[in-house]
Amino acid sequence: MTDAAANLIELTGIERVFHLGDSEVRALRRITLSIAHGEYVAIMGPSGSGKSTLLNLLGLLDRPDAGTYRLEQRDVTTLSPEEQARVRSERIGFVFQSFHLVPRLTAAENIALPMMLAGIAPAERSRRVAKALRDYGLDDRAHHRPDQLSGGQRQRVAIARATVMRPAVLLADEPTGNLDRATGEEVMRLLEELNRQGVTLLVVTHDQTLGARARRQLAMEDGAITNDSGSALTLAGNSSRPA
Ligand code: ADP
Ligand code: MG
Numbered sequence: 001m002t003d004a005a006a007n008l009i010e011l012t013g014i015e016r017v018f019h020l021g022d023s024e025v026r027a028l029r030r031i032t033l034s035i036a037h038g039e040y041v042a043i044m045g046p047s048g049s050g051k052s053t054l055l056n057l058l059g060l061l062d063r064p065d066a067g068t069y070r071l072e073q074r075d076v077t078t079l080s081p082e083e084q085a086r087v088r089s090e091r092i093g094f095v096f097q098s099f100h101l102v103p104r105l106t107a108a109e110n111i112a113l114p115m116m117l118a119g120i121a122p123a124e125r126s127r128r129v130a131k132a133l134r135d136y137g138l139d140d141r142a143h144h145r146p147d148q149l150s151g152g153q154r155q156r157v158a159i160a161r162a163t164v165m166r167p168a169v170l171l172a173d174e175p176t177g178n179l180d181r182a183t184g185e186e187v188m189r190l191l192e193e194l195n196r197q198g199v200t201l202l203v204v205t206h207d208q209t210l211g212a213r214a215r216r217q218l219a220m221e222d223g224a225i226t227n228d229s230g231s232a233l234t235l236a237g238n239s240s241r242p243a
Contacts, residue, residue: 007070008168008200009035009058014067016053016223027053029223031067035202037168040195042211043204045220051204052173054220058202059094059171060084072168089118093162093170093199095191097177099154101146101161107153108133108142111160118165132160136190152183159190169200176210188213 016028027050035041043051056062057069060076069077076087101110111132115125133139136156146154155175162170172191176184188203188210195201205211219227 006037007034008037008039008072009033010068010070011058012068012070014054014057014064014069016050016057016062017065026223028057028064031225033218033225033228035200038195038198038200039216040192040201040214041203041216041218042214043202043218043220044206044208044211045226046206049220050223051220053223055171055173055202055204058169059092060088061094089114090165091168093165093167095155095158095162095170095172095175097174099146099151099158099178101154101157103146106143106145107138107149107157110146110157111164114161114165128164132164136160150183151179152186155179155183155187156190159187159194163194163199167199169202170194172201172203174204174206176205176207184210 011031011033014028014031015026018025018027031054043054045051053062057064064077067077068075071087071091074087076084079087102113105113108129112125112129115128120128133142136159138153138156138160141149141153141157144153146157149157159175170191175191176187179187191201191203192213201214203210203214211217217227217229218225
């Protein structure tokens with residue numbers, strides 16, 4: 001897939017302004033960005049530079065004030081909230097720094113939640129939950145609630161939940177931010193394995209070492225992309241990995 005038209009994500013002239021009383025914060029300024037299917041991108045930059053705002057927009061958790069967002073060739077900027085929720089549910093997985101699991105639900109129930117909301121039949125649901133628990137080494141934690149799990153186990157539940165609908169893109173906002181180094185390493189390896197299987201992976205991190213592992217690095221400063229190491233996948237004739 002070296003054809004630009006086949007890009008998974010196309011952002012053009014994206015602006016996001018927050019109003020706080022009399023002052024305004026330009027959280028995103030003229031962001032134009034293409035991401036191809038299967039890429040692994042790290043987004044880096046100081047606190048307040050707009051990384052989470054960008055990820056939230058990509059995840060359809062927020063809307064831009066100007067500009068266009070195309071996901072899989074489709075303009076998703078102008079969709080109704082219901083249509084956006086559907087795209088989010090079917091195409092996008094989100095992993096957060098603080099896990100965002102539902103406290104009252106067990107690990108298995110948290111993983112099943114996106115499929116319940118999407119109306120997947122119970123038999124298929126159980127099958128996929130069982131497989132996810134097995135794949136993520138959570139078999140013996142299936143009936144534990146989040147407060148009965150370690151940080152690493154919680155993030156594994158969150159990753160299972162984010163991928164159980166088989167999304168095209170996985171957005172991770174500082175996924176290792178609340179984990180010790182060894183556990184963070186394990187979580188990054190899981191995300192990278194998903195990328196090897198074909199999921200497009202965008203990871204926000206302010207850890208240079210983690211960011212360097214991605215095939216492409218984006219640097220943000222003050223709401224703008226100040227450096228882009230470039231997409232290996234979209235450089236013609238330079239297919240370092242199979243599409
Ligand atoms: P980062 O994730 O890089 O630390 P953010 O995207 O969270 O940065 O924030 C970018 C800028 O936008 C910051 O100045 C932040 O204070 C501001 N901001 C983010 N979200 C909101 C909001 N909901 N209301 C007002 N200002 C916000
Ligand atoms: Mg942030």
